[in-house]
Amino acid sequence: MFTRLQQRFRTWLFRPKIEQGTVTLTQRRIFILPTKQGLMLGFVLVLMLLGDINYNLSLGYVLTFLLAMMAVMSMLHAFRNLAHIEIRAGRADAVFCGEAAHFIFHFHNPSKLDRHQLMLRGQDGTAVVIDVPARQHAEVIYPQTSTHRGWLTTGRITLYTEFPLGLFHAWSYLHFDTPCLVYPQPLPEAALPPGDAPDGAGKRAVAGDDDFAGLRNYVAGDALPRIAWKAYAREQGLQVKQFSTQIGEELWLDFAAAPEINIEHKLARMTRWVLEAEAQGYRYGLRMPDGELPPEHGSAHRDACLKRIALFGLS
Amino acid sequence: MTKSLIFGLLLAILMVIAPHADHLPLWVNALCAALLLWRAYLAASGNSLPARWLLTLVTLGSVGGILISFHTLFGREVGVTLLLLLTALKFMELRQPRDAMVMIYLACFIIITNFFYSQSIPTALYMLATLLVVVTAWVHLNAARVPLKPRLRIAGVLLLQAIPLTLVLFVLFPRVQGPLWGLPQDAYASSGLDDKMSPGSFSRLSLSDEVAFRVTYAEAPPRRDQMYWRGPVLWDFDGRTWTPGRTSIMSPPEFSDTANEVSYSVTLEPHNKTWLFLLDMPEKISDDARLSYDFQMTRKEPVKTRLRYEASSHLTYHANLRESERQLQRALQLPPQLNPKALELAARWRAESRNDDALINTALRHFNREGFRYTLEPPMLGVHSVDEFLFGTKQGFCEHYASSFVFLMRAAHIPARVVTGYQGGEYNDTGGYYIVRQSDAHAWAEVWLDKRGWVRIDPTAAIAPARVERGLAAAVPDNAAMPFMARNPPQWLRELRLNWDAVSNRWNQWVLGYNTELQFAFLTRLGMESVNWQTMALNMAAGLGLVIALFALVMLRHLFKRETDVTQAAWLKLCRKLAKAGLPRAPHEGPRDYAARIAAARPELAATLHDISERYIALRYGEHPDTVTQQAFLQRIRAVKV
Numbered sequence: 001m002f003t004r005l006q007q008r009f010r011t012w013l014f015r016p017k018i019e020q021g022t023v024t025l026t027q028r029r030i031f032i033l034p035t036k037q038g039l040m041l042g043f044v045l046v047l048m049l050l051g052d053i054n055y056n057l058s059l060g061y062v063l064t065f066l067l068a069m070m071a072v073m074s075m076l077h078a079f080r081n082l083a084h085i086e087i088r089a090g091r092a093d094a095v096f097c098g099e100a101a102h103f104i105f106h107f108h109n110p111s112k113l114d115r116h117q118l119m120l121r122g123q124d125g126t127a128v129v130i131d132v133p134a135r136q137h138a139e140v141i142y143p144q145t146s147t148h149r150g151w152l153t154t155g156r157i158t159l160y161t162e163f164p165l166g167l168f169h170a171w172s173y174l175h176f177d178t179p180c181l182v183y184p185q186p187l188p189e190a191a192l193p194p195g196d197a198p199d200g201a202g203k204r205a206v207a208g209d210d211d212f213a214g215l216r217n218y219v220a221g222d223a224l225p226r227i228a229w230k231a232y233a234r235e236q237g238l239q240v241k242q243f244s245t246q247i248g249e250e251l252w253l254d255f256a257a258a259p260e261i262n263i264e265h266k267l268a269r270m271t272r273w274v275l276e277a278e279a280q281g282y283r284y285g286l287r288m289p290d291g292e293l294p295p296e297h298g299s300a301h302r303d304a305c306l307k308r309i310a311l312f313g314l315s
Numbered sequence: 316m317t318k319s320l321i322f323g324l325l326l327a328i329l330m331v332i333a334p335h336a337d338h339l340p341l342w343v344n345a346l347c348a349a350l351l352l353w354r355a356y357l358a359a360s361g362n363s364l365p366a367r368w369l370l371t372l373v374t375l376g377s378v379g380g381i382l383i384s385f386h387t388l389f390g391r392e393v394g395v396t397l398l399l400l401l402t403a404l405k406f407m408e409l410r411q412p413r414d415a416m417v418m419i420y421l422a423c424f425i426i427i428t429n430f431f432y433s434q435s436i437p438t439a440l441y442m443l444a445t446l447l448v449v450v451t452a453w454v455h456l457n458a459a460r461v462p463l464k465p466r467l468r469i470a471g472v473l474l475l476q477a478i479p480l481t482l483v484l485f486v487l488f489p490r491v492q493g494p495l496w497g498l499p500q501d502a503y504a505s506s507g508l509d510d511k512m513s514p515g516s517f518s519r520l521s522l523s524d525e526v527a528f529r530v531t532y533a534e535a536p537p538r539r540d541q542m543y544w545r546g547p548v549l550w551d552f553d554g555r556t557w558t559p560g561r562t563s564i565m566s567p568p569e570f571s572d573t574a575n576e577v578s579y580s581v582t583l584e585p586h587n588k589t590w591l592f593l594l595d596m597p598e599k600i601s602d603d604a605r606l607s608y609d610f611q612m613t614r615k616e617p618v619k620t621r622l623r624y625e626a627s628s629h630l631t632y633h634a635n636l637r638e639s640e641r642q643l644q645r646a647l648q649l650p651p652q653l654n655p656k657a658l659e660l661a662a663r664w665r666a667e668s669r670n671d672d673a674l675i676n677t678a679l680r681h682f683n684r685e686g687f688r689y690t691l692e693p694p695m696l697g698v699h700s701v702d703e704f705l706f707g708t709k710q711g712f713c714e715h716y717a718s719s720f721v722f723l724m725r726a727a728h729i730p731a732r733v734v735t736g737y738q739g740g741e742y743n744d745t746g747g748y749y750i751v752r753q754s755d756a757h758a759w760a761e762v763w764l765d766k767r768g769w770v771r772i773d774p775t776a777a778i779a780p781a782r783v784e785r786g787l788a789a790a791v792p793d794n795a796a797m798p799f800m801a802r803n804p805p806q807w808l809r810e811l812r813l814n815w816d817a818v819s820n821r822w823n824q825w826v827l828g829y830n831t832e833l834q835f836a837f838l839t840r841l842g843m844e845s846v847n848w849q850t851m852a853l854n855m856a857a858g859l860g861l862v863i864a865l866f867a868l869v870m871l872r873h874l875f876k877r878e879t880d881v882t883q884a885a886w887l888k889l890c891r892k893l894a895k896a897g898l899p900r901a902p903h904e905g906p907r908d909y910a911a912r913i914a915a916a917r918p919e920l921a922a923t924l925h926d927i928s929e930r931y932i933a934l935r936y937g938e939h940p941d942t943v944t945q946q947a948f949l950q951r952i953r954a955v956k957v
Contacts, residue, residue: 073476
C-alpha cells in the first residue's frame with residue numbers, strides 16, 4: 001500500500017513529460033537531496049559536536065559550524081550549477097541494431113558562470129560527464145545501445161550534479177522526443193534474390209560489377225569486400241568502391257522471397273539485401289506485405305528502404 | 316585517483332598533523348613523515364601501493380610502539396597519537412574516491428584534536444588556512460577536471476560564505492555545559508602550582524611564561540607588595556616536601572577588624588585543580604566555592620575551563636584570633652631527627668629574644684645579613700635540606716626561604732605554615748588589567764601570634780625586596796636562566812606583547828569562554844527577552860535563513876538576468892508588436908522572409924519593414940556596427956505603427 005502510494009507520488013512529482021525544443025532548467029525542474037556522503041558528513045558533524053560539548057572546545061564549535069555551513073552552502077552551489085542551463089536535443093543518425101545510437105544534446109550556458117561536472121545518466125546506466133564554460137555551448141554525445149529495430153528514444157535521462165563537495169545530488173529529468181531510427185541488424189551475408197526484371201535475364205550483368213565508377217565514404221553496413229583497402233592504405237579513410245548503375249537492371253527485394261520463417265530474420269536478410277543491392281549498383285525495389293517502393297538507386301532510396309524495413313509491423 | 320589529487324590530500328594531511336609535532340614522541344613524527352613521503356614517492360613514480368601484510372605489520376608495530384611510549388592504550392594523548400598514525404597509514408591504501416573521502420573526514424577530526432592543545436588566535440587562523448587546503452582537495456575529489464585556480468576559488472568562496480553563518484550559529488546555538496561523559500585523566504593539562512612544595516618546584520615554575528590568571532581591579536589596585544594571591548596552604552613537612560596534610564577540623568575561618576576592601580575580577584586559566592586564587596584575605600566570591608579553615612578558596616570541581624569570578628578581599632585583617640589548640644599543635648610539628656643545626660639555632664634565638672616579634676625579626680635579619688643569595692639555580696640539597704641551605708649553600712629561591720623560615724619558627728615554638736600562590740603581576744596598559752604568570756608563583760610563610768592571629772611573613776622580601784616590589788626580573792641577576800620576555804625586553808617589544816595579550820584576553824573571554832552563562836548574558840544584553848533554548852533555536856533558524864537567502868539572492872541573481880543585445884531586443888519587441896496584430900513570426904523565419912511575408916499581407920508596411928529588416932541584418936550580422944546606425948535602427952523601429 002505504502003509503496004504504491006509512494007510510486008504514485010513519484011510519478012506525480014516527476015511527471016514524465018516529453019519535451020520538444022529547448023528546455024531551460026528552471027528551479028521548478030531541479031530537485032535536490034543529500035547524497036550518502038552528505039548523510040555521512042552529518043554523522044561526522046554530530047560526533048564532532050559531541051566532542052566539542054564534552055571537551056568544551058570553543059574553536060571546535062567554530063570548526064564544526066564552519067563545516068556544517070559549508071555543506072549547506074554547497075547545496076546552493078549544486079543547485080546553481082544546474083540552474084538555467086538550456087538543453088536542446090539534436091538529431092541522431094540512424095544505426096543498425098546492436099550499435100550504439102549517438103544522441104546529441106546541445107547544452108547552452110547563458111550565464112557568466114562556469115558549470116562543472118554535469119552528468120547525464122540514462123535509465124540503463126550510461127553516464128556522460130559535461131563541463132559547460134560560461135556563455136558557451138557544449139555538444140554532448142550520449143551513446144545508447146540499440147537492442148531492437150524501430151524508433152529508439154533516450155527515455156528519461158537524468159541530468160545531475162554533485163558539484164562542488166559531493167554532499168548534495170541536484171538533478172533534473174530530461175525526456176526528449178527526438179528518436180533515433182534503428183535498422184535491423186543485417187545478416188552477415190546473403191545472396192541477392194534472383195531478379196525478375198522485365199528483360200527476363202533475372203541476374204545482373206556480370207560486366208556491371210567490373211564497371212568501376214568511383215569511391216564513396218564508408219557507411220556502416222557496407223560489405224567488407226567492397227572496401228577500397230588501397231585507398232585506406234593511402235590514408236584516405238575508409239572508402240567503398242562504387243560501380244556504375246546499369247539502366248534496366250532492376251531487382252525486386254521481396255519480403256515473401258526471404259526464406260526465413262521468423263519475421264525478424266526475414267527483415268535481417270532484407271536489410272542485407274538492400275545494402276548489397278545498393279553497393280552493387282542495382283536499381284532495386286522493395287516489396288513488403290504492406291506496400292512497395294518502386295525500384296530506384298541512391299543513398300536516399302536505400303535509407304527509405306531501410307526505414308521501411310525497420311518500421312515494418314510497428315505502428 | 317590522479318596524482319594531483321593525492322598530492323592535494325597529502326598537503327592537507329601534512330597541514331593538519333604539523334601542529335601536533337611538538338608534543339608527539341619523536342618516533343611518531345618520524346614514522347608519519349616517512350609514511351607521507353613514501354606515499355608521495357609512490358604517487359610520483361606510479362608504483363603500486365604496498366602489500367596488505369606489510370601495512371598490517373607497520374600498524375601492529377606502531378600500536379606496540381605506542382604501548383611502549385605511553386604504557387597504555389587509553390587516554391586522550393594516546394587517542395590522538397593513534398589517530399594520527401592510523402591516518403598516515405590509511406594513506407598507504409588510498410585507492411578509491413571513497414577512501415579519499417574518509418581521509419578528508421579524518422583531516423577534519425585531526426584539526427579538532429589540535430584544539431586540545433591550543434585554541435589561540437594563531438591556531439584559529441591556521442585552522443582557516445588548513446580548512447582551505449582540505450576543502451580544495453575535497454572539491455578536487457568531486458570535480459577532477461576543474462583546474463587548481465578555480466578549485467581554490469570555489470573552496471575560498473564556500474569558506475567565506477560559511478563564516479557569517481558560523482558567527483550566527485556560534486552566538487545562538489544553544490550551548491550545553493560539558494562534559495557529557497567522564498573524561499580520561501589526561502584530558503586536561505595541569506600546569507602551575509601544585510599542592511606540594513619541595514626544593515626546586517618553584518624555580519621550575521619561574522621558567523614558565525604562561526599566564527596563570529588575569530585580574531581587573533574594580534577601583535585602584537592595591538600596592539604591589541600587597542598583591543599576595545593565596546593558593547594552597549601547606550602544613551606538613553617530611554624533611555624535604557611540604558604537603559597540606561589532613562585534618563578533621565572544619566571550623567569556618569574568623570576574620571575581625573577587617574579594612575581596606577578591594578574588589579576585583581579574575582579570569583583564571585584552567586589548571587585542573589580545585590583551588591581558586593584570591594588576595595589575602597578573601598571575603599566574597601561569585602563562584603560556588605568554599606573558604607576553608609586555612610583561608611583557601613576551593614570549589615568541588617577542578618577548574619577545567621577558563622573561569623571568571625568576581626571577588627573581594629580585605630587587605631587589613633585579623634585572622635583566626637581564636638585558633639583551635641589542635642591546629643596550633645599541627646603548626647608546630649617537625650620531622651624528627653632532621654636538621655639538628657637549625658633546631659639549635661632556633662633554640663638559641665628563642666632564648667635570646669624577648670618576644671615572638673623580636674624572634675621573627677632576628678630570623679629575617681639573619682637571612683638579610685648572613686650572605687644569603689636569591690637565585691633561580693640553587694644547588695642540590697641532601698637529607699638535612701634546611702641545615703644544608705642555612706649553613707652551607709645559602710643560595711635559594713622562594714621555596715627555600717619559606718621552607719626554612721617556617722622550620723625555624725616551628726623549632727622556636729611559633730606556630731607557622733607555608734602558603735603558596737602568586738605574587739605581583741604585570742600591568743597591561745592596553746587592556747587595563749594585570750597579568751599574573753606562572754613565573755610569578757611564590758611561597759611565603761604565615762605565623763600565628765597571640766592577639767594578632769595569622770600574620771603573613773615573606774622571608775624572600777628580606778633577601779630580595781625587589782622580588783616583591785618589582786617582580787622576579789628585578790630580583791635575579793641578568794644572566795639567570797629566565798624566559799627572555801620575563802627579563803627586561805626592549806620597550807617596543809614589551810608593548811607589542813602587552814597589546815597582543817590584551818587581544819588574546821578578549822579572545823579568551825568572548826570566543827573561548829563563550830559558555831552557557833556568557834551566552835545568556837550576551838543575548839540578554841542584545842535585547843532577547845527570554846533566553847531559553849527554544850527562542851535561541853528560533854532566532855538561530857531565522858538568522859541562518861536570512862543570511863542564506865541573502866547569499867542565494869547574490870549567487871543566483873545573474874542567472875535570471877539575461878544579457879540581450881539592444882538591437883535584438885528592439886527587433887524582438889517589433890516582432891511581438893506584429894504578432895499582436897495577427898502576424899506572428901514563425902520560429903524558422905529569418906528577418907528577410909518575415910518582412911516579405913508581411914509585405915504581402917500588409918502592403919502599406921512593406922517599405923518600412925524591408926528597410927528595418929535590412930538594417931537589422933546589417934547590424935546583427937554585419938562587420939562593424941556602430942552606434943549611429945544602431946540609433947537610426949532603433950528610431951525606425953519606434954516609428955512603426957501597426
